[in-house]
Amino acid sequence: MIDLDYIREDFPILNNIIYFDSASTSLTPIQVVDAMEEYFLEYNSNAGRGTYKTAIKTTTKIDQTREKLASFINCKKDEVIFTKNTTEGINLISNGFDFKKGDNIIISDIEHHSNFIPWLNLQKKGINIKIAKADKDGLVNKNTIYNLLDENTRLVAISHISNAIGSIQDIEGIEKIVHKNQCKDGTNTYLLVDGAQSIGHINIDISKLNPDFMAFPGHKGLLGPVGTGFIYIKETNQDYIYPQNLGGGTITNTDFKDFKLEDGPQRFEGGTQNLGGIIGLGRAIDYINNIGINNIEEYDKKLTHNLYESLNSIDNIKTYGNENNNSIVSFNIDNANPHDISKILDESKNICLRSGHHCAIPAIKHIGAKEGTIRASIHLYNNTDDIEKLVSALKEIIFLYS
Ligand SMILES: Cc1ncc(COP(=O)(O)O)c(C=O)c1O
Known part of the structure; x- marks a missing residue:
């Protein structure tokens, strides 16, 4: 096994505890705390708004985190949308996609509530939920999903790694089956992957997994601060998701009657973001990349x-x-x-x-x-x-x- 013992000094909390709860939230290295401290003490300002130097520095740093995340999972920069956690990302899709009465959605019986309740909740709108049962080891066989797919299946939502069992799903195999399925209106079924437990632990390559949507925390495997996360939304799918948090930063123009949404990811990121956290997350990606x-x-x-x-x-x-x-x-x-x-x-x-x-x-x-x-x-x-x-x-x- 490679030796990573040298990094323990970056986590002073380890002098006091033995930590086995990274699936809830991971420890934060000093370098990430320092990056956040620097923001608060040296250039605290909003992003994407002011034109003075300090504000431009913040905007640049936020932009850099988006770039680093995109390169980390191998997607385009504008496919990265900041959220406060994985849950918010999944809810953006469950609430923002125009599901219609009679559509059905497949989820598994080993999901975290964050990838379960947002879908169950759609039953109120007449959407049917089908449950793919995992085997005794917590693995969902792609054929189980295949047998549940039909012409009304709008989306399959599944986690990459189960937080309760630790089982790792064959997302590449599942993706092929899901995307081959055609709905009666001629569109293909969408795939959402919950990457809460995989990012930062295994290499995520979006071009290989090929999900339509993949939700991530910043505060677990990536070693970023709590209150950070992001969702990958494939560029071609962004017009199908309606932003859930309209307001400052989300539009390019408005009159008294209407408004024009931003083209890029900003349309989903209404209001001031967790800027210190996002800057810390950017530093966390550097930390992971260095190792x-x-x-x-x-x-x-x-x-x-x-x-x-x-x-x-x-x-x-x-x-x-x-x-x-x-x-x-x-x-x-x-x-x-x-x-x-x-x-x-x-x-x-x-x-x-x-x-x-x-x-x-x-x-x-x-x-x-x-x-x-x-x-x-x-x-x-x-x-x-x-x-x-x-x-x-x-x-x-x-x-x-x-
Ligand atoms: C598989 C899985 N999905 C979703 C979540 C929710 O993550 P967050 O707290 O980032 O919203 C977790 C949290 O433990 C998880 O393990």
Whole structure:
């Protein structure tokens, strides 16, 4: 495994805790905090508005983050729309697309609520929701989706990596099937991918995955600050999505009767954005690029495998998913409530991990874990020492429940 131990100094919080909750939000490196501090202390101003030097600097920095994100996922700059998180991106599509009564949408039974509730909510408008069932390891077979597609299927929404199980979907295979499907009006079915758990952990190449829409957080795998995210909307699809936040920055002209929307991504970004956060996100992309996403992918995969095998080797522990899980291992201890275990780990060893349903009740029902799971999620600042400490702490606790 490549050695990433040298970066731990960039995350001073690691002096106090062992952090296994990156799937919720990742730790922020000093360099990102410094970039935000510099913005607030040295050139705090709005973007895309003023013509004075300080405002131009902010506008340029925001523009640079858009460029960096586009190059990071291999899409065009104008296909990147800033949001405050993944959820906002998905809601932009569910509310902004002109779904018609009688359309149907396919989602899976292992989605996070953010890629589940926005679609369920459309039932109120007469849209039908079909559920693609995953297998026991949390994988959605492309044939399962194929069997649900029909001439009314307007969109398929699926996550790249499940936040509750860690299973990684074959998006390239699913994409081919989805895009081949034709609706009765002659258009093809759209594909939305929830990239909340994949970006920053594995290399995302939009030209290969070929989604119509892909929603991302800035604050998870990318190591950006909370309150940042973005959505990729294919350029040719942008006219089909109606902006949900009209106002400053979204139009080129108006009279008392009408208005003309901006052509670019700005039409979706009404009002003042989280500028400090977006600047921090730009610095986070530099940070990831300096290490190399392929190195991170290799590191995270090996570390997850180590974590999965280590937990699996403990009697009375049940893990979910399989050895290909990515950056997430969900597990349970026989007879124990997951919240109790999480509390004990925190109080006795300063080990932070999440317990419960992880905002993914459908996924938790799918794996039959009544009270949820304990979830250990990792990123590049974790190491084998962290895993050994977790395993040894669990071994100390387990006898209480046997
Ligand atoms: C798969 C998945 N989708 C969506 C979300 C929501 O992300 P955000 O908090 O960025 O809106 C999460 C958060 O954990 C997630 O894991």
